[in-house]
Amino acid sequence: MALPRVLGLLATLLLFHTSQAQDCWKNTTCSGPSDTAFPGTWESNIYSPSSRSVSPKSILSLQTGEVISSFPGNATLSGNGSQLVFDFGIEVGGLVHLNYSSTGPGKLGLAFTEGKNWIGEWSDSSNGKFAGPDGALYASFNRSGTGTYTMPDLSLRGGFRYLTIFLVTNSSASVEIKDIQLEIGFEPTWSNLRAYQGYFHSSDELLNKIWYSGAYTLQTNNVPPNTGRQVPFLTTGWANNGTLGPGDTIIVDGAKRDRAVWPGDMGVAVPSTFVSVGDLTAVKNALQVMYDNQNPTTGAFPEAGPPLLQLGSDTYHMWTMIGSYNYVLYTNDTAWLSQNWAKYLLAMDFIYDKVGESGLLNVTGLRDWARWQTGFNGSEPNMILYRTLITGADLSIWAGQPSLNATWNTRAASLKTAINEYCFDTSYGAFKDNATATTLHPQDANSMAILFDVVDTSQKAESISSNLLKNWTPIGAVTPELPGNISPFISSFEIQAHFSIGQTARALDLIRRCWGWYLNNPNGTQSTVIEGYLQNGTFGYRSSRGYDYDSSYVSHSHGWSSGPTSGLTTYVLGLSVVGLVGKEWKLAPQFGDLSFAEGGFTTGLGKFQASWQLEGGGYNLSYNVPEGTTGQLILPCLANGKWPSIEVDGKPVPRTMIPQLVGDGVVLSVDGGEHAIEVR
Ligand SMILES: *[C@@H]1O[C@H](CO)[C@@H](O)[C@H](O)[C@H]1NC(C)=O
Ligand SMILES: *[C@@H]1O[C@H](CO)[C@@H](O)[C@H](O)[C@H]1NC(C)=O
Ligand SMILES: *[C@@H]1O[C@H](CO)[C@@H](O)[C@H](O)[C@H]1NC(C)=O
Ligand SMILES: *[C@@H]1O[C@H](CO)[C@@H](O)[C@H](O)[C@H]1NC(C)=O
Ligand SMILES: *[C@@H]1O[C@H](CO)[C@@H](O)[C@H](O)[C@H]1NC(C)=O
Ligand SMILES: *[C@@H]1O[C@H](CO)[C@@H](O)[C@H](O)[C@H]1NC(C)=O
Ligand SMILES: *[C@@H]1O[C@H](CO)[C@@H](O)[C@H](O)[C@H]1NC(C)=O
Ligand SMILES: *[C@@H]1O[C@H](CO)[C@@H](O)[C@H](O)[C@H]1NC(C)=O
Ligand SMILES: *[C@@H]1O[C@H](CO)[C@@H](O)[C@H](O)[C@H]1NC(C)=O
Ligand SMILES: *[C@@H]1O[C@H](CO)[C@@H](O)[C@H](O)[C@H]1NC(C)=O
Ligand SMILES: *[C@@H]1O[C@H](CO)[C@@H](O)[C@H](O)[C@H]1NC(C)=O
Ligand SMILES: *[C@@H]1O[C@H](CO)[C@@H](O)[C@H](O)[C@H]1NC(C)=O
Numbered sequence: 001m002a003l004p005r006v007l008g009l010l011a012t013l014l015l016f017h018t019s020q021a022q023d024c025w026k027n028t029t030c031s032g033p034s035d036t037a038f039p040g041t042w043e044s045n046i047y048s049p050s051s052r053s054v055s056p057k058s059i060l061s062l063q064t065g066e067v068i069s070s071f072p073g074n075a076t077l078s079g080n081g082s083q084l085v086f087d088f089g090i091e092v093g094g095l096v097h098l099n100y101s102s103t104g105p106g107k108l109g110l111a112f113t114e115g116k117n118w119i120g121e122w123s124d125s126s127n128g129k130f131a132g133p134d135g136a137l138y139a140s141f142n143r144s145g146t147g148t149y150t151m152p153d154l155s156l157r158g159g160f161r162y163l164t165i166f167l168v169t170n171s172s173a174s175v176e177i178k179d180i181q182l183e184i185g186f187e188p189t190w191s192n193l194r195a196y197q198g199y200f201h202s203s204d205e206l207l208n209k210i211w212y213s214g215a216y217t218l219q220t221n222n223v224p225p226n227t228g229r230q231v232p233f234l235t236t237g238w239a240n241n242g243t244l245g246p247g248d249t250i251i252v253d254g255a256k257r258d259r260a261v262w263p264g265d266m267g268v269a270v271p272s273t274f275v276s277v278g279d280l281t282a283v284k285n286a287l288q289v290m291y292d293n294q295n296p297t298t299g300a301f302p303e304a305g306p307p308l309l310q311l312g313s314d315t316y317h318m319w320t321m322i323g324s325y326n327y328v329l330y331t332n333d334t335a336w337l338s339q340n341w342a343k344y345l346l347a348m349d350f351i352y353d354k355v356g357e358s359g360l361l362n363v364t365g366l367r368d369w370a371r372w373q374t375g376f377n378g379s380e381p382n383m384i385l386y387r388t389l390i391t392g393a394d395l396s397i398w399a400g401q402p403s404l405n406a407t408w409n410t411r412a413a414s415l416k417t418a419i420n421e422y423c424f425d426t427s428y429g430a431f432k433d434n435a436t437a438t439t440l441h442p443q444d445a446n447s448m449a450i451l452f453d454v455v456d457t458s459q460k461a462e463s464i465s466s467n468l469l470k471n472w473t474p475i476g477a478v479t480p481e482l483p484g485n486i487s488p489f490i491s492s493f494e495i496q497a498h499f500s501i502g503q504t505a506r507a508l509d510l511i512r513r514c515w516g517w518y519l520n521n522p523n524g525t526q527s528t529v530i531e532g533y534l535q536n537g538t539f540g541y542r543s544s545r546g547y548d549y550d551s552s553y554v555s556h557s558h559g560w561s562s563g564p565t566s567g568l569t570t571y572v573l574g575l576s577v578v579g580l581v582g583k584e585w586k587l588a589p590q591f592g593d594l595s596f597a598e599g600g601f602t603t604g605l606g607k608f609q610a611s612w613q614l615e616g617g618g619y620n621l622s623y624n625v626p627e628g629t630t631g632q633l634i635l636p637c638l639a640n641g642k643w644p645s646i647e648v649d650g651k652p653v654p655r656t657m658i659p660q661l662v663g664d665g666v667v668l669s670v671d672g673g674e675h676a677i678e679v680r
Pocket of ligand 5: 522537
């Protein structure tokens, strides 16, 4: 019977199609990739669920915090005040759908928390000091029987791991929770949340998990643009119905909060997005909303996107400019650049006009990540301006206005001279917090000085790298500019700084201390990266304004802390793009204490992939990148002081063919394609 078979097949196809379509968020068009670019065993480290609809993994007792059942399991609430905690096992976010049956009238309360410390009848805080408590949502029922409840869209909870459900009744009613489905709101345009466009795998399982926790965090920060935090905040509870910007997906600072675009956060989040998840559409929409809200008279960008729309930060202004460079570097979206170029020029004038006679930037837009109303000749803003000018020079070429390349590079060079002259503390061997007399040697400016290459000698870089170790504790680096706090945001710059000068062991050590501490903390999400924590090993945040926020206000899924994701790919695997969209690339592995690493990422030109393994007193290195590209291999020489033997695709490279040594590395210029190198 041919016909029914065909119909059956058609029906299957239609069903399949329907279920695929439903896997994106509500009405969102599925524009994301449907498959991972690099299938392999490492996919088991991806935290993202395979379906947009997920259920809890287990049921905990609120009193003991212990697992009492897997889920589904006995989930009966009997009498007023009884409660159960549903643990999703990882960070999730979205809308909860409940099915239940009750024996009488009452209401169910739903409370959410990221950290386990705050399981209970009150949600963790997403308003901080700025509004009332989050409290709980309620599902009420007036009779016995079965019922369902779906959270209103407005009450979408962007980030949580634990859901406490409690019964409020003045009868002896009991309620059986029959089903809990969470409709995931993040990464709205992707039908397959695991379709990563990059990967990383190495001999160190903790580092692998840290890499994937950064990647998953970034996914939880890519949200539907109509689910931003509404401003002004509600006085009790929360409303996530604010409009964040254009498009179908946009990257915000955190899953739970603030749920607004923050360009400073993107300084870490975007390079990590590029090497892992690969959702650069969310980045483009986030940058665009900054251009859309630029002050047309002054050229200033907002500090944060709408509806929050905070103004008056010179540093975050510059992060939008650096973000524009990162986005165009990764995508070659020159159409986007042309569309915004006039505004970029205005933004450059706005900030460069603040450079004074000394040659230093005088910051007057005083908001910044750790400092409350300090600026002037601050070292960190000057480091960021240097990076802005250097990246601006490249952008000018891509924008078709190459005459600015020389202008901006020259300005960068004189800024570098001024920073080294006025901000460096020679007696201590690191940069001061600003050009004025101060004993504070901050983590941010010093890390950026190395990473952005503002240091004018390698001795200075080495001395800063050593001095940064003085801030370290067993659980991370305490940031002197925000005393008592450990900031995985600024530590993201610090690890890259150590890596960039070949201090591999220091970088890996700090990654394991800080991100390892959080990932293994049983009170955390065990799947994402945290915004910050306190020196004494508790969750919390001490603000620059001199007060402690409610400790539960901290975001446990904050992309600004995802630095190890880009750091491990760029420096340990060693693969990075240096020219537009990867037309030129670099492969410069750093082994540290690992025995192998591999990984890759994707651009419009195709897949870029590399791997290395230590072997026979040397190592094997291979790469597979698009044909037509060119690369620079920087091959560490393991045999100390001895010229190594190098084979490319089985053929020895004669010594005369090797043009130069950089540090202790041999540099080879190579073409794209698939090749294998042996170094002994
Ligand atoms: C989805 O689209 C339908 C039809 O256009 C509209 O009525 C509905 O409000 C939309 N839902 C959401 C969540 O945007
Ligand atoms: C289910 O849990 C309730 C509340 O903890 C308990 O009273 C009841 O005995 C349990 N039922 C079963 C079948 O385990
Ligand atoms: C019911 O439980 C709630 C929450 O635990 C509590 O606030 C309330 O006082 C209780 N009400 C009665 C009538 O016991
Ligand atoms: C929960 O309720 C919805 C809506 O009535 C229904 O479609 C679904 O099948 C129910 N799930 C369970 C497990 O009962
Ligand atoms: C987890 O939180 C509980 C409750 O706040 C606390 O007693 C415990 O020490 C914490 N554990 C860790 C490892 O921080
Ligand atoms: C239950 O009754 C209360 C009071 O009459 C009413 O406000 C509420 O909407 C009712 N809830 C449901 C689910 O019918
Ligand atoms: C969001 O919801 C709040 C509370 O209901 C409401 O006051 C506000 O107007 C809504 N905002 C938008 C953009 O819909
Ligand atoms: C970048 O895009 C432009 C305009 O589409 C194109 O001409 C150029 O070849 C692209 N560059 C690279 C490196 O792909
Ligand atoms: C920086 O600008 C402020 C405000 O315009 C001004 O008061 C201050 O003197 C300037 N400082 C320097 C070092 O130029
Ligand atoms: C841009 O300027 C730098 C520094 O002056 C120079 O090395 C480089 O060749 C210039 N690039 C172009 C394309 O003009
Ligand atoms: C310089 O830095 C110190 C330490 O952060 C700060 O107290 C002081 O106000 C700063 N001075 C200026 C002029 O910014
Ligand atoms: C950790 O430090 C914070 C801020 O100083 C303080 O409030 C808290 O009590 C401390 N916790 C522990 C366990 O020492």
